[in-house]
Amino acid sequence: MKARPAVPSFWVVAVAATLATVVLTAAPLAAAADNPNAAKVARGQYLVSTSGCHDCHTPFKLGPNGPEPDMSRALSGHPQSLVMPPAPQLPPGPWLVTMAATNTAFAGPWGVSFTANLTPDAETGLGQWTLKNFTDTIRTGRHMGRGRPVLPPMPIPVYNNFTEDDLEAVFSYLRTIAPISNRVPEPLPPAQSTAAK
Amino acid sequence: MDASALHRITLPQRAAHALRTLVALLACGIAQAPAAAQSGDIDPALPARLSDTGLYRASSSTQVRADVLAFTPQYPLWSDGADKRRWIRLPAGSAIDASMPDAWQLPPGTQLWKEFSHAGRRVETRYIERTRSGAWRYATYVWNDAGTDAELAPARGIAALPVSEAPQGRYAVPARSDCTACHEGSATPVLGFGALQLSPDRDPLAVHAQPARRDDVDLPTLMARGLLRPFDATLLQRVPRIAAASPTERAALGYLHGNCGHCHNRSGAGVPLQLTLAQSARDAAASRTATLASTLDIAGRYRGTPLLPDSALIAPHAPERSVLLARMRSRAPHLQMPPLGTELTDREGSALVERWIDQLSPVEEPSK
Numbered sequence: 243m244k245a246r247p248a249v250p251s252f253w254v255v256a257v258a259a260t261l262a263t264v265v266l267t268a269a270p271l272a273a274a275a276d277n278p279n280a281a282k283v284a285r286g287q288y289l290v291s292t293s294g295c296h297d298c299h300t301p302f303k304l305g306p307n308g309p310e311p312d313m314s315r316a317l318s319g320h321p322q323s324l325v326m327p328p329a330p331q332l333p334p335g336p337w338l339v340t341m342a343a344t345n346t347a348f349a350g351p352w353g354v355s356f357t358a359n360l361t362p363d364a365e366t367g368l369g370q371w372t373l374k375n376f377t378d379t380i381r382t383g384r385h386m387g388r389g390r391p392v393l394p395p396m397p398i399p400v401y402n403n404f405t406e407d408d409l410e411a412v413f414s415y416l417r418t419i420a421p422i423s424n425r426v427p428e429p430l431p432p433a434q435s436t437a438a439k
Numbered sequence: 440m441d442a443s444a445l446h447r448i449t450l451p452q453r454a455a456h457a458l459r460t461l462v463a464l465l466a467c468g469i470a471q472a473p474a475a476a477q478s479g480d481i482d483p484a485l486p487a488r489l490s491d492t493g494l495y496r497a498s499s500s501t502q503v504r505a506d507v508l509a510f511t512p513q514y515p516l517w518s519d520g521a522d523k524r525r526w527i528r529l530p531a532g533s534a535i536d537a538s539m540p541d542a543w544q545l546p547p548g549t550q551l552w553k554e555f556s557h558a559g560r561r562v563e564t565r566y567i568e569r570t571r572s573g574a575w576r577y578a579t580y581v582w583n584d585a586g587t588d589a590e591l592a593p594a595r596g597i598a599a600l601p602v603s604e605a606p607q608g609r610y611a612v613p614a615r616s617d618c619t620a621c622h623e624g625s626a627t628p629v630l631g632f633g634a635l636q637l638s639p640d641r642d643p644l645a646v647h648a649q650p651a652r653r654d655d656v657d658l659p660t661l662m663a664r665g666l667l668r669p670f671d672a673t674l675l676q677r678v679p680r681i682a683a684a685s686p687t688e689r690a691a692l693g694y695l696h697g698n699c700g701h702c703h704n705r706s707g708a709g710v711p712l713q714l715t716l717a718q719s720a721r722d723a724a725a726s727r728t729a730t731l732a733s734t735l736d737i738a739g740r741y742r743g744t745p746l747l748p749d750s751a752l753i754a755p756h757a758p759e760r761s762v763l764l765a766r767m768r769s770r771a772p773h774l775q776m777p778p779l780g781t782e783l784t785d786r787e788g789s790a791l792v793e794r795w796i797d798q799l800s801p802v803e804e805p806s807k
Contacts, residue, residue, distance in 0.1 A: 370711040382616040386710040388702045389778045
């Protein structure tokens with residue numbers, strides 16, 4: 243039998259990783275029943291699982307079949323323990339962005355951005371956020387709804403298509419996940435794309 | 440994934456990982472600025488011209504209508520040195536619900552305007568209206584070269600309007616989302632119009648303060664006209680004033696109130712941080728205590744970073760270690776405070792805050 247080409251097999255791995263993200267987070271969906279709040283949480287879980295939130299906010303790890311989301315750190319953002327070395331300097335040309343193997347740190351013309359901790363941890367996550375803080379962040383594209391611009395690759399323009407009900411559902415779900423203490427580094431400006439602590 | 444694990448990944452695995460993520464990045468539209476999420480279209484529900492909002496008398500672009508009231512807050516917001524004028528109009532027969540001195544509730548139908556000028560040239564007039572339904576809406580109007588009227592700006596704003604009189608020859612017109620970012624982070628969307636800002640006990644050391652104009656309304660005149668209800672005589676007997684240990688502290692806290700308090704406050708609508716920079720007209724001592732307790736020797740998110748390794752939000756007697764001051768002076772997009780509405784450091788305001796921090800004793804007690 244002729245061996246299958248190598249690269250497509252890795253696409254299978256990548257697709258499988260994506261499916262795993264959905265499957266691993268799907269269990270509580272069945273619990274929605276007739277409870278309106280449970281239905282809202284389930285809706286939020288569905289949106290989080292299908293809108294790519296895990297892709298960047300859950301660190302990737304190397305599993306037996308290749309990179310996969312580390313669900314023990316689900317939605318906790320760039321790992322505090324992973325101190326990034328200086329981002330590579332790209333030569334002039336069409337290449338624009340470099341990223342960490344965890345998919346949680348990105349370097350580009352804006353500097354270096356680190357994905358946020360979305361868990362309800364009071365000190366390092368969204369534990370002190372209100373629904374309004376969350377919706378304001380998406381609507382204004384500003385950190386905490388009022389601060390600096392939310393940085394790439396966060397797809398604010400895409401998520402601005404969520405309705406108010408969608409955003410409330412997402413936030414409601416995020417309140418139910420396990421809090422994880424993980425202090426994500428502050429972003430680095432372009433001139434300071436050095437090691438982040 | 441730690442660094443050693445990274446090295447163990449085979450090249451095809453890394454390629455697959457990279458490809459997958461790049462696909463995700465492309466889907467994210469990484470080159471798209473957040474402001475692009477906002478519509479750039481002109482909102483047909485808003486008046487198309489400033490003259491349509493009812494600020495000026497008929498056939499005039501300078502004389503405001505008789506029922507429009509001018510006011511001048513004692514602690515103004517820094518706007519890169521722009522000169523500003525402000526007006527309010529209340530619906531006929533209405534009054535302000537002043538039962539909360541720190542959050543006056545304005546009746547539906549209220550209109551407010553703020554005009555921005557550089558070197559005598561009017562550039563922009565911002566407009567806030569409380570609609571009959573009680574909702575708030577925001578607009579901004581850009582003056583024409585002749586100064587005869589101003590036209591509604593796009594909802595996404597204008598990043599760099601050429602204005603030769605403005606610093607660096609350009610002027611940033613805010614996006615509609617910028618309006619809400621600043622105005623909807625406190626107990627009321629109307630900033631600079633409250634008991635403390637309009638107190639007749641004006642701070643002589645307030646930075647960039649414009650003298651009250653002859654026709655301005657302030658706390659006493661609003662009360663005398665019956666425009667504040669309920670009438671609280673104690674506000675006149677003991678007019679609002681920031682509690683402070685020194686005149687410098689009073690002015691510094693006032694500066695932070697006017698420039699930072701609309702996001703950093705205890706209303707529940709501000710940013711989710713334990714940081715209070717808003718001062719209270721009702722209980723000045725308590726708000727000062729809250730400010731000191733949430734800043735002095737408080738480790739911020741920048742402690743331990745290369746930027747400010749040994750920092751506190753405010754390090755008493757050590758301005759060089761104070762994150763608050765560093766961010767006030769920065770205009771790096773990731774760091775600057777305030778985060779929008781300014782592209783130039785306010786040197787005078789920063790110097791005031793630096794003097795205050797320098798005067799603070801390292802053993803300052805928040806309850807003092």
